Amino acid sequence: MSLNRNLQTIAAANGIGADANFGAVTPPLYLTTTFTFAGYEQARAYDYTRAGNPSRALLADTIAQLEGGAGATITASGMAAIDLVLGTLGSDDLIVAPHDCYGGTYRLIAARAAKGQFNVAFVDQSDEAALAAALRGRPALVLIETPSNPLMRVVDIHAVSTRAKAAGAKVAVDNTFLSPALQRPIALGADYVIHSTTKYLNGHSDVVGGAVVAADPDDAAQLAEWSNITGVTGAPFDAFLTLRGLRTLFPRIAQQQRTAGTIAAYLERHPRVAATHYPGLASHPGHAIAQAQQTGFGAMLSFELAGGADEVRRFVEAVEGFTLAESLGGVESLIAHPATMTHASMGAEARHAAGISDTLLRLSVGLEAEEDLVAGLERGFGALT
Ligand code: PLP
Numbered sequence: 001m002s003l004n005r006n007l008q009t010i011a012a013a014n015g016i017g018a019d020a021n022f023g024a025v026t027p028p029l030y031l032t033t034t035f036t037f038a039g040y041e042q043a044r045a046y047d048y049t050r051a052g053n054p055s056r057a058l059l060a061d062t063i064a065q066l067e068g069g070a071g072a073t074i075t076a077s078g079m080a081a082i083d084l085v086l087g088t089l090g091s092d093d094l095i096v097a098p099h100d101c102y103g104g105t106y107r108l109i110a111a112r113a114a115k116g117q118f119n120v121a122f123v124d125q126s127d128e129a130a131l132a133a134a135l136r137g138r139p140a141l142v143l144i145e146t147p148s149n150p151l152m153r154v155v156d157i158h159a160v161s162t163r164a165k166a167a168g169a170k171v172a173v174d175n176t177f178l179s180p181a182l183q184r185p186i187a188l189g190a191d192y193v194i195h196s197t198t199k200y201l202n203g204h205s206d207v208v209g210g211a212v213v214a215a216d217p218d219d220a221a222q223l224a225e226w227s228n229i230t231g232v233t234g235a236p237f238d239a240f241l242t243l244r245g246l247r248t249l250f251p252r253i254a255q256q257q258r259t260a261g262t263i264a265a266y267l268e269r270h271p272r273v274a275a276t277h278y279p280g281l282a283s284h285p286g287h288a289i290a291q292a293q294q295t296g297f298g299a300m301l302s303f304e305l306a307g308g309a310d311e312v313r314r315f316v317e318a319v320e321g322f323t324l325a326e327s328l329g330g331v332e333s334l335i336a337h338p339a340t341m342t343h344a345s346m347g348a349e350a351r352h353a354a355g356i357s358d359t360l361l362r363l364s365v366g367l368e369a370e371e372d373l374v375a376g377l378e379r380g381f382g383a384l385t
Contacts, residue, residue: 007066007180008250014062015243029240030054051228055236059243060211063201064220066180067193069213071220073227074239078176078196079104080232081210085141085172085192087226089118093140096121096131096169100354102149103343105174109143122350125155126286135167144190145174146183147290150302150338150362151355152277154286157293161189176200176329181253182296186215199329202245203252207238252331252367256299259373260365266374267303272311272381274304274359300328302338302362311384312337312359318383321368321376328364333373336362 015027030053035046046052056074064072075081082105089095097109099122106122113120121134125144135142142164146155161171172192173185179200185193195201197209214220227233234242257280264278276283279290280297290297305311316324322335326342336342339358343351365373 010062010065011181011249012247014065015058027055027058027243030236032236049236050231050233052224053233053236053239055243056234056239059239059246062243062246063180063195063197063211064213066184067175067213068180068184068186069193069215069220070217071224072211072213073220073223074197074234074242075210075212075227075232076234076238077208078194078198078210079108081194081196081212082108082174084212084223084227084230084232085143085194086112086118087230088170088222089140091116091118094119094121094137095141095143096123096125096134096137096139096164097143098122098145098148098153098155099124099350100148100151100153100356101143101145101174102176103338103346105143105145106343106350107345125160126153131160131163135163135169138167139164139169141172142169143172143174144185145177147177147279147286147298147300149177149300150277150336150342150360152279152284152286152300152302154279154284154290156289157183157185157188157190165189177300178294178296178298179249179253179329181250182257182298183294186213188293191215191219197242198327200253201249201329202242203249203330204241204245205327205330205332207241207245209234209238209242253296253299255367256365257296259368259370260299260301260363261297262370263363263365263373263377264301266377267301270381272306272384274306276303277301299365300362301365302360304357305359305361307359307384309358312361314383315361315380319376319380321373322363328362330364331367333366333368334364336364338362 033049060072060074123130123134144155164171170191173190174194176196193213195211261280267273268276278301322333325334
């Protein structure tokens with residue numbers, strides 16, 4: 001694996017022009033469940049698509065190179081990627097997870113812990129004392145999600161990884177919100193990087209998928225083997241589409257984050273906004289860490305609308321340019337109300353403990369013209385007066 005090629009070039013060109021059969025410029029899609037044996041006891045590189053497939057392998061190799069890992073496993077969803085990493089834990093193991101992570105991650109970890117499959121401590125990882133107390137429990141795994149969904153809290157990956165490793169834990173970072181274009185957790189000390197490729201890596205809101213990158217070759221091999229055993233691997237067609245989307249990751253996210261920066265500044269000044277959460281703002285508590293560990297601030301942000309449930313309803317019904325829908329990272333701008341949508345499954349108590357209020361709105365900023373998006377938000381605020 002060549003590590004010194006420029007990352008944008010890897011995204012745009014890995015595997016291009018490599019087809020030995022016909023010289024296809026775009027890598028072919030291998031829609032086959034099974035592969036011939038060359039002869040008795042002579043398996044080829046691939047024998048069965050659940051275990052391995054060239055289209056999926058090329059996506060895995062590309063993401064592994066972008067993240068600077070030893071290898072990657074492509075899964076059918078981001079949740080399957082998280083579950084694959086959770087599968088490394090035994091019943092006596094402890095996982096330290098963020099108290100304000102994506103609601104589906106919270107639900108999965110809490111449900112498996114309730115079945116006795118491992119123990120969990122959900123902590124505010126920016127709270128020094130809470131983190132130290134959790135690490136005294138000698139966890140096997142520390143899961144970091146930074147910036148967190150939906151509050152955009154920033155965790156110092158290097159600092160937490162160093163402390164987690166000293167406590168004997170492996171570290172997994174969910175890098176979905178930034179992608180390797182803006183943050184590379186393995187270089188900061190992570191053992192695993194998790195992605196919902198559904199978001200920025202594919203970027204077109206038409207494929208659900210996931211990936212786990214491992215820093216260590218043995219861990220990479222173990223995840224690949226386990227993904228075959230449990231059957232969580234992604235479909236080849238999905239891998240083909242995701243790689244097609246990944247080709248434009250860098251220019252997409254560069255423009256999206258420029259617009260997000262403008263929108264964050266606009267929201268921060270707006271009298272109907274009680275708080276704006278965007279790590280690119282100097283007022284954000286994680287701004288300095290984000291500046292140090294990220295190469296950009298990303299295109300996700302959230303804000304607290306001044307008022308209550310009635311204002312939220314009026315705003316989301318009037319806003320233009322942002323479609324009311326879950327998910328993020330696509331070329332189209334979306335607005336979500338975490339309390340009733342993405343984080344509803346957490347339950348009100350866990351949500352309030354995590355600081356996710358009922359007036360919080362989350363924006364995923366797409367590729368539309370900046371002035372149209374600002375004008376669309378203005379329509380939303382106009383409905384409040
Ligand atoms: N991780 C984060 C940070 C997410 O936001 C999501 C989904 O929104 C997931 C994981 C789960 O990914 P998927 O929906 O592809 O299963």
